[in-house]
Amino acid sequence: MSDHTAISDAGGASVGVVAPCMARFDEPVRLKSGAVLEHYELVYETYGALNAARSNAVLICHALSGHHHVAGRYADQPDNIGWWDNMVGPGKPIDTERFFVVGVNNLGGCHGSTGPSSIDPATGRPYGARFPVVTVEDWVETQARLAERLGIARFAAIMGGSLGGMQALQWAIARPEQVGHAIPIAAAPKLTAQNIAFNDVARQAILTDPDFHGGNFYAHGVVPQRGLRLARMLGHITYLSDDSMAEKFGRELRTGTYNFGYDVEFEIESYLRYQGDKFAGYFDANTYLLMTKALDYFDPALPFGGDLSRALAGAQAAFLVLAFTSDWRFSPGRSLDIVKALLDNNLDVSYAEITSPHGHDSFLMEDEHYHELIRTYLQNIPL
C-alpha cells in the first residue's frame, strides 16, 4: 500500500497517544515451509478496552508494507499517525468506544516483530537470508497465539485490506470458531499470473542488486536501496488506477518543457521516485521479499483441487466483502470469487463494490460510502 494515510476526524476522534507493546513467544512455531522458529516476538498495539465478556475484539491485519501502528500517534513522534487512523478511533467506523482493536506487525516484518533484520540468537547476527519464508497461514497461527496471550478466545471481527484481507479469509478457514465476522477488503483468494509477475519483477530488482549480498547485506553495512526503490516504484503503479494517475499527474512537466534527458521531467516520475527513495530508506529488503512471497503462495483452494468453495466449507464467520471499482490489482471480480464460494456454503455474506477512482489504495482512503458501510456493519454486530 502507499502512503496515503488519511487523517481526518470527520465522524470520530483520534485514539490519541498510543504505545506499542511487545509479546515474546518461547514456544517454537513450525512454519508451513517446515522451518521452525524457537523464539519470536510480535509487536502490537491495542485501542479501546476489552469488555468483561471478552467478546469485542477486532483484529486488523496489515498489507505488504503495513504494521501494528494502525491508529493514533506516538508521544515522541506526533506526526507518526497510524496507517488506518481515518477508520479506527472513538466514533469512527471501527469504533474504539465499542471495540477492542488489535493491530500486530506480522512475523517477518520490519517494524518490531521478529524478522530478517532481527538478531538470530543462534548466531548473534541478523537472520538475513536465514530467516524462513512465512505464509499467510503462519501469520494466522502466530496471531492466534497473540490473541491467546491477550485473553481473546474469539474475535468479533477480523479485517484487513489487500494482503490483510487474505489473512481475514484464512482465519475464517483455519480457525472458524474464533472468527465472528471476516471482512476482506480489496482482497483476492489467490494471485493471478499477472500479480505474481509484478511481484517477481520487484523481487528480482532486490535480489540482483549488488548490495543485496544474498540477503546478508546487514553484515556489509549496506542496504539494497536501488532494488527496493524500484520495487516500490513498480508497486505504486499497481496501487493506483490509470484514471487517478491521469487525474493527479497527467502529463504535467516539472519545468513546463521537455529537457531531453533522463532527470525527472514528468510529475509522475517525481512522485514515484520520491516514494521509492523514501521507502528504500526505512523498509527491510528481506521483509519485502517475504511479504511478496506470502502473497504469491496464498491459495487456500489449492489443497482442494482449486475449489475455493470446498476450502471454505468449514467456515462459520459471517462476511462483509468489499471491493473497489478502479482496483485493477485485485479487481472486484476477485472479491466475487470469494462471495461465490461463501454462497456455495450458505454462509452469511454481504458484498459491496464501492465506486472509487483510487485503485487498490482505495481501501486506505476516506470515502463516505466505504466508511459508512463498515460503520453500519460493525454497529450491528452483537457483542
Next chain:
Amino acid sequence: MSDHTAISDAGGASVGVVAPCMARFDEPVRLKSGAVLEHYELVYETYGALNAARSNAVLICHALSGHHHVAGRYADQPDNIGWWDNMVGPGKPIDTERFFVVGVNNLGGCHGSTGPSSIDPATGRPYGARFPVVTVEDWVETQARLAERLGIARFAAIMGGSLGGMQALQWAIARPEQVGHAIPIAAAPKLTAQNIAFNDVARQAILTDPDFHGGNFYAHGVVPQRGLRLARMLGHITYLSDDSMAEKFGRELRTGTYNFGYDVEFEIESYLRYQGDKFAGYFDANTYLLMTKALDYFDPALPFGGDLSRALAGAQAAFLVLAFTSDWRFSPGRSLDIVKALLDNNLDVSYAEITSPHGHDSFLMEDEHYHELIRTYLQNIPL
C-alpha cells in the same frame, strides 16, 4: 514488443532470403532537442519492387525493440525471421507482389542504424551518453530522407504497431502530401501518466545499474544487464493481457510444489526471467532509454493546447485505425481519440476494434480478422 514472431505461410508465402542495405547521410540533421548529428547511417530492408510510377511504397515503422528486419530470413541466419513475417510477403496481407515494402531501423537504434553504441567520429569511441535523445518527429524526418534516397516521393501507406503507429500518425501530420494512407495499430496519440510511470521504472532500473556507468558502459567492457533485464520483464507484463497470462501460465508451478525460496517457482517467473535474460544479452541499454523517451515525448497535440483535432488539421491521408480489446497498455479508447480527431477534420477513417486475448502484443499475432482487415484495406488502395 515481445518475441512472438509468428511464422506462417497461411495465406501467403515468405519473401525468402533478404539482405539489409545501408544508407549513409552526410547532410546534418537538427533534432527536436536542438542537437545536431553531422552524419548518420540508417539500415533498411526492402521487399517487392517499386513500380514505374513509384506509387506502391509502404513504410513499416517499428516499435520499441523492433528493427528493419520485417520479413524474410537471412541466408546465413535461416532462423532469423523478420518480426512481421506473418504480415508481409507475396500473397500476405501486406502483399509484396503488389507493394514495395520498406523497413528501417530508426535513428538511435541498435540494429545497424547510427545509435548510442555506434562510433562517434568525433571521438573514435561509442557515443554512449553523448548520443542525443531522439523523438518520433526526428524519426519521420530521417525516414523521409531515406525515402528521398529511394526515390519515393509519396508512400501509398505508412503503418506500424504501438510506437510504430505513432510514427504513422506523425507522418500524416508532418508530411501530409507524402502519405496516402496511415495505419496506426495499437497506438495512442500520447502516453498516459501510467504509461510514463512504467517507462520510468524501466529507465530507473537501467540508469541505477552500477554497470551503466552513466551511459558509457562500453568503455568499461560491461553491459547494464540487470537493469535491462528488469526493464524487459516489466515491459513484457504490459504487452500481455491479464487473461492471456492466466491462460498461458496461470499459477502453474515448475516443480509442482512450493519451494519456499526465491528461485523460479511459478512458470510465469520462468518465462519473464528468460525473456529478460535473452533481451539483456543483445539489446543496447542506451537505445532502450531513447526509445522509451520517444514514447513519453510523443504528443502532437501539445503545441495546440492539447487539441489533437487541431494537430491533425493539415493531414490528408486516409486512415485505418486498429485496436485490440485486451490491450491495456494502449487501450481501444486511445485509438478512438485518434478517430475522433480525424472525424473532426472530416478525414477518411476506418476503425476496427479487434477481439483478441493477447493484449498489446496482438499487433504481432496472426489473427484472421486482423489480417483480413489489413489485406482488404490495402487491396483497395489504388496505385
